[in-house]
Amino acid sequence: MKIRVGILGATGAVGQRFVQLLDGHPWFEVVALSASSRSAGLPYSQACHWLLDAPMPAWARDMPVLEATPEAPFNCSLVFSALPGDLASPVEERFAAAGYLVCSNASAHRLDPDVPLIIPEVNGEHLALIETQRRGRKWPGFIVTSANCSTTHLTLALKPLHAAFGLVQVYVVTMQAISGAGYPGIASLDILGNVVPYVGGEEEKMERETLKLLGQLQDGQVRHAEITVSAQCNRVPVRDGHTECVSIRFRKRATAEEIQRAWQGFRAEPQALGLPSAPVHPILVRDENDRPQPKYDLNTEKGMATTVGRLRPCPLFDFKFVLLGHNTIRGAAGGSILNGELLVAKGWVPRT
């Protein structure tokens, strides 16, 4: 018997990915789709300008859209949130206060000291912050967040290296896909044949979230990692997939072979637990001198892995390399779903 789940903000670009990725999910069954009050009552197929190339699942088409308020008949306890930035903060809090378990992809609460910011392969143990959160906020429910899209793939690639060699510096320049801006998002006149060297708020997110994700849990708190991150973020005319050029400096000496081995051998809790959305190989390593590329490497492991390549010494840091990841699958809806699966496997979700 499956666990009933709802989606907050189901009609937006990330909300649609939740619908698509939860279609036929072995553990979860979507029983509630919510959007703004404007859409409430409409069947999902009418409330939603479907953007994905695979068709809208049949079960979703006629599901009536609920208003995003805990008073609506969600009929489930776990909800995934794809709410837009400004709304996410108060609405998610109301849901948690009403007893819902909120798996959020929004940035609103990611840096709250009592809210877990989780990539299951990186820092699943931070879920212990839920206790802190409940104690402090007196909520029967809770909020767990997944990371920013660019940060998620960067941190996945860094995790085994940090564990093995101790990161001290990370320099990253991104080339991000248009789907990361939502819908309608970036106007075609602004991006066709162009580069926009600015993604609002993205550099700050990368420079901060990475430290919390790689931080240590101590006495019910996360001590942020002592790493300096510098990010420059750009938008390029690519549909899906963020490419990142990275340079890193370690505390310990590392060789290229050791780094490759750390990446290739990387397995973590989601793999050990067999979470349904977990990639077999969280990190894929390419040997060609011109990879990874969105065209080729976006959909390996169903968009849930990070692909790395072009590892080579850096004249200014220790090494430089290129990484690529799917921004709306692992970098958004898929990341939150994996968080939900981890919550279930760890016993945080009542099986009713």
Place this chain on the structure above:
Amino acid sequence: MKIRVGILGATGAVGQRFVQLLDGHPWFEVVALSASSRSAGLPYSQACHWLLDAPMPAWARDMPVLEATPEAPFNCSLVFSALPGDLASPVEERFAAAGYLVCSNASAHRLDPDVPLIIPEVNGEHLALIETQRRGRKWPGFIVTSANCSTTHLTLALKPLHAAFGLVQVYVVTMQAISGAGYPGIASLDILGNVVPYVGGEEEKMERETLKLLGQLQDGQVRHAEITVSAQCNRVPVRDGHTECVSIRFRKRATAEEIQRAWQGFRAEPQALGLPSAPVHPILVRDENDRPQPKYDLNTEKGMATTVGRLRPCPLFDFKFVLLGHNTIRGAAGGSILNGELLVAKGWVPRT
């Protein structure tokens, strides 16, 4: 009376830019166009698949293409070279040995210790290497080179900062236009909606040429600057214009205001001499948080300037910023033509 000039490799992408930019030039008159022996004898309009959006100049259409050999009737002493990499080295040498003054855009001789690698605003005084070259090689002519496209714009933006604050470290990630790969260059299937995180040889060029360009002339030699440069180069689906994300560290302390002032006030020899192709402002500074962009900033100063923007502190270096420049105008043909103009103004070209 104008100075007669020829173009070596006139049918390729850069060669065509030479033809376009020399159309109506106040000092130069093109009297010879050369290409491979396969095209020799054909009128230029037949030998050339014209790629530029402005029409082919009328005078060029019927000009018969010469073979690229000093024995052909060039009827001029100054030649601009847009020869492809593998051919440039021997052919340019033969022309210099035969007495031609070669202004080359090819990479073949850029790092030769006795060949000037020149950006007129940066290091015009390095032309003195011509004496070294002639002494050593016993050539009646000479070879002067212009820099790689990405390097040219990077170095232009760095020059006034290096002069004022002493650069020690430069980190750069490029997003380069498809026109930089020549024609047919990169296949549409490889780049439409994609990023290719590799441009053959480009990172090495940026890491080395920059040091020679910013180096000091001493005893007929160029002492390379003691700066460490790390480059990562990418191809993106943009027609013209290389965007570069840069971080820099100085020897001296500098404020953002001082840097902006150094850029805005930057004028150099080409401006003082009034060279016809020299931009009034070699460096343009944009204040918006999402500029420069190829769409808007490519053609300011007729493609001969570098546009910078987004200057802000860098957590890992002193400052980071974004720059943009036209890769086939200032970054290729236009840069060589400006070199030619400097040679004329400095008396290296006989006025006959």
Place this chain on the structure above:
Amino acid sequence: MKIRVGILGATGAVGQRFVQLLDGHPWFEVVALSASSRSAGLPYSQACHWLLDAPMPAWARDMPVLEATPEAPFNCSLVFSALPGDLASPVEERFAAAGYLVCSNASAHRLDPDVPLIIPEVNGEHLALIETQRRGRKWPGFIVTSANCSTTHLTLALKPLHAAFGLVQVYVVTMQAISGAGYPGIASLDILGNVVPYVGGEEEKMERETLKLLGQLQDGQVRHAEITVSAQCNRVPVRDGHTECVSIRFRKRATAEEIQRAWQGFRAEPQALGLPSAPVHPILVRDENDRPQPKYDLNTEKGMATTVGRLRPCPLFDFKFVLLGHNTIRGAAGGSILNGELLVAKGWVPRT
């Protein structure tokens, strides 16, 4: 002394083209820019997200934006209208009723029987409808309209053929640029690497406006041409320039040579009058088998001409060919400006 003019809807995509094309105009001087009440009072540079690659003219930057109402201090009698569809109808009427001469690019009044729909090379004599309009509406001012972008270039290409051979059938399929949808217009997620086989209202406009444009003036009315037009309209990922595949059937027999000659020799009133924005050759003919193309042929005659090519027999009609034109220059702002120039030359605009 120049004629003072205003622009209604100056901040939109077409409004910006008016600003750009009227910069340095020999007859007109822009003294008023209007937009929605939300922007009123702001300097134009703040009210406007500038989209064009050439910089905003200096005189426009600080010009305070007026509200688009005849009560505002326009201080001119001729206004160009780039108002959006729904607003254009009532606002333009209010301006005409208040005595303004309105040169509109909006579709609102194009098919009104008493409103001239004008392409100066095609049907300048239809300006006589102004008398009908004034008599019927009792307006001291008037409204004159320019045609839809796709229709303008189609009709320009058809005019000399209709005059010579009598058109009876026109079949056209368009591939239209994204700039035709305004700003923000079409979302990048909808068009990057895609074709959208639908442009709202465009097919109807092409099928109807063409008949009025090619119609005969009789007794103060325009008798629409007896031609059947069928249009299919598509949006493609091109920035500027509409490409159209056309087939035509004539009343009389015509050879390919006669058609080419009719196109090449085509000159009309704007050329005879020397209107400042009139192209020397309204129709340009290309001989290559793969032209016209937006990349090459968009900016010939400063975007005011139509380029045709690939003329060949059609198995179903008499001939087929391809045409290309600039959709926001001749197809929008430039077309209206040429109408304004014709009004001046014909004495409809008081010279004060």
Place this chain on the structure above:
Amino acid sequence: MKIRVGILGATGAVGQRFVQLLDGHPWFEVVALSASSRSAGLPYSQACHWLLDAPMPAWARDMPVLEATPEAPFNCSLVFSALPGDLASPVEERFAAAGYLVCSNASAHRLDPDVPLIIPEVNGEHLALIETQRRGRKWPGFIVTSANCSTTHLTLALKPLHAAFGLVQVYVVTMQAISGAGYPGIASLDILGNVVPYVGGEEEKMERETLKLLGQLQDGQVRHAEITVSAQCNRVPVRDGHTECVSIRFRKRATAEEIQRAWQGFRAEPQALGLPSAPVHPILVRDENDRPQPKYDLNTEKGMATTVGRLRPCPLFDFKFVLLGHNTIRGAAGGSILNGELLVAKGWVPRT
């Protein structure tokens, strides 16, 4: 036990699709890959610049590439040919003469009177031409061809309408994807942000092949259909998927509802026989006013169906509509594989 098959021209763009689509095929097992003599002996992974986004199948990686000559050890009797145009004619003939059954995607033999040009849903009965071919050419093997990519989807959409209402006229304008030009195919500088209104030979193919495909088998000959087709073909910056704007005139009266029903109810021999690559619905009908689009409709039925939409009356013909199909799946390799499956089901391929 599977039927062993080979691929001629396996390293090109269409050849790669054959490899991909035959991976895990229930009836066929690829035992031989051939390419030019230059690649002979190399493992396929080295001989081939893999272009598809799904990874190269493991079994293909190490398979040594054979020279495309019947003397090479193909060890199979059925071969699929993706040979380039100029080579296809003599090489395919040599294979057929040596006893091979050749399922070709090349255009070389499509219009030969004794060579079946087959779309299984359209004219499977034309396979009877094989007898004529064998009698005339004295070959132990034979050649069967699949149609041009644009023609395939056009003809699929037309077949049930022709059967029901009798086509007399077809007008079509295509907007074709870059993958149709092979690799390296069209240079990025030629197509990024551009339209090329010419695809060499394509219009002639559409105007002729359609008539043979819709023709009647009579006395061992195909009598071409008496329909007039006019085609205009364009290349647009889309990766995969040809969009076509079509107008049609029938002998009999038809309503929009009857046409929709003819499309929706269309099933043919491949569906009845349960051929593994046959789509359940060969023709999919969309109701939205802006569909089909490559972005959404390309991969329905695994790229083996044609999607139609925007059916509406045409002022010049009876109806107009838009169709879309995958050019390298059903329009190339997938179409030939379906032909191979039909040959097997009809007993033309020995099961050894």
